[in-house]
Each structure stands twice: as structure tokens, then as C-alpha cells.
Amino acid sequence: MTNPSVESESAVSELLEDSGNRRQSISLHLLSGSLFSEQQKLRHVLDWARSFLSSGSEVHHEFCRADNLILANEIQRETRRGSAMCPGLQHLNIGQVPKVNSHSFTVMASQLKCLISLNLTGLQAVTDVTVETLLQSCTNLQSLTLSSCPGVTDQTLHNISKYTPGIRSLDVSGCKAVTDAGIRSLAVGCRRLHKLDVSSTDTGNRGVTLLASYCGVDLHTVKLSFCHISSESILKLCRRCKRLKVLHLYGCAQLPTEQEIREVNTTVKVCPLP
Numbered sequence: 001m002t003n004p005s006v007e008s009e010s011a012v013s014e015l016l017e018d019s020g021n022r023r024q025s026i027s028l029h030l031l032s033g034s035l036f037s038e039q040q041k042l043r044h045v046l047d048w049a050r051s052f053l054s055s056g057s058e059v060h061h062e063f064c065r066a067d068n069l070i071l072a073n074e075i076q077r078e079t080r081r082g083s084a085m086c087p088g089l090q091h092l093n094i095g096q097v098p099k100v101n102s103h104s105f106t107v108m109a110s111q112l113k114c115l116i117s118l119n120l121t122g123l124q125a126v127t128d129v130t131v132e133t134l135l136q137s138c139t140n141l142q143s144l145t146l147s148s149c150p151g152v153t154d155q156t157l158h159n160i161s162k163y164t165p166g167i168r169s170l171d172v173s174g175c176k177a178v179t180d181a182g183i184r185s186l187a188v189g190c191r192r193l194h195k196l197d198v199s200s201t202d203t204g205n206r207g208v209t210l211l212a213s214y215c216g217v218d219l220h221t222v223k224l225s226f227c228h229i230s231s232e233s234i235l236k237l238c239r240r241c242k243r244l245k246v247l248h249l250y251g252c253a254q255l256p257t258e259q260e261i262r263e264v265n266t267t268v269k270v271c272p273l274p
Helices: 004-017 038-053 060-064 075-085 102-111 128-137 154-163 180-189 205-214 231-240 258-264
Strands: 091-093 117-119 143-145 169-171 195-197 221-223 246-248 269-271
Touching (some): 154 180
Parallel strands (some): 091 117
């Protein structure tokens, strides 16, 4: 019977030999079958990363553009270390990690200026101030997830439109302090939006109308579940957004009929069906 720890060492050895792969990805799941603790897994991968980066390989820059870096359990200790190793990192997911604090965001803002995708789901440390610090440095952000971050308000949406007007995907679902005022800033300033999730926010008819008026060219996915909106606003959104493919309306009391929707938009998939 094969020893799991030997398999893990073999897996890491194979990674080290695979320096020709130009799209390397740091992921703790690579060692998920081992007997290592989560802390050991993280250290093992990061130690490998340091060896790889210091080897002089021609692909080290591509490695820094890792597809995913999930810093679990030791995020507070390892954030500075990880960001210093990969200043060209483009995708980062630290959602639901309890040890992230304001210092972590300061380090990220100073080091990870090439981020284009960032997931901060459920972090208590996320506030309008910390997000603004990140946005000022990460001006190339195209996808930002702030779902269930209680410290996010309309001010964050205003800052998104100010610092990252080219953003394509935004998720502020569950951010109760987001209202039509924030949606207005977003709609006017970020007209290239493709995907937007404002479920379980205080977004209303005014916000939906603004999205229909300003973001109709590229918007293809909108999630408005548990928002207080009328069937008229929904139909206006469907009519104005010709590329709309997905529309979530779970928990919305006033829904147009399927026939009414099809009369103004024949391609959108509405969930749930009226």
C-alpha cells in the first residue's frame, strides 16, 4: 500500500520538474490527499514557489501570474510572503478566511498591483476604506466579489466607478447597505459591466432602471434576488439589455409573466420562471 506522504512528495517533485508549463497554479488542493496539516501544505507549496522563482527559470514571470492562490489558515502570516514572491499575481481568492485583517489589505495594496480578479467574500475586515485602498492600487481589476461583507456600502460602489471604471464583474450580494444611490454611481461610471449580483441588497426600481439605461450594451448576467422591484422595472431591464442571458429573481414578489418577458427579450433565461 502506497504511503500517502510519499505520494505527496512525488506530486511536489513532478511540479518542480514541470517548469515548461507556462500557466502554473498554486493550489492547496494539490496536496489534499496527504497526511500534512493545512499549515504544512501551505508551507510546502510556498517553499516550492520560492525555489521555483529563485531557479532563474525563464517562465518565472508567468508563474507569478498564477491562476489561483488560496492562502488558508496562515493568511495573516503568509500574505506578505506570498505577495512579495508573486507581485505579478492576477487572481486571488481569500474569501471566508477568518484571519484576514486590515494589515493584510495594506500589504496586498502595496504588493499585488496586477490583480484582475479578487474574491473577498464574507470578510469582516472589508470596509469602504479597505476596499478603496485596494482599488487605488489595483486599477486593472475586472472581477470583484464582496458578497456578504457587512462593511460595504454605497461608498464602495462610488469608489469602484472612480478607480476601476473598466470592471466587468461585480458581486455585492448580501451587502445590506448597498442602495440605489450606489447603483447609480456604478451604472454611470462602469458601463462595460457584464455581470452584476446585487441580490439581498436594498436595490430598488430606481437602481434597476439606471442599469437598464446605462449598462444595456454589455450586461448579460444580472442577479436581483430578494430585491424589492416591480415587474415594470424588470421588463425595462429585459428590453434595454439586448445581450441579457441570465436574470435571477428569486424571492421577488412582483414578477412579469413569461409571455411579457418573451415579448421584449427572447433569449434571457429567468430564474425562477414566472
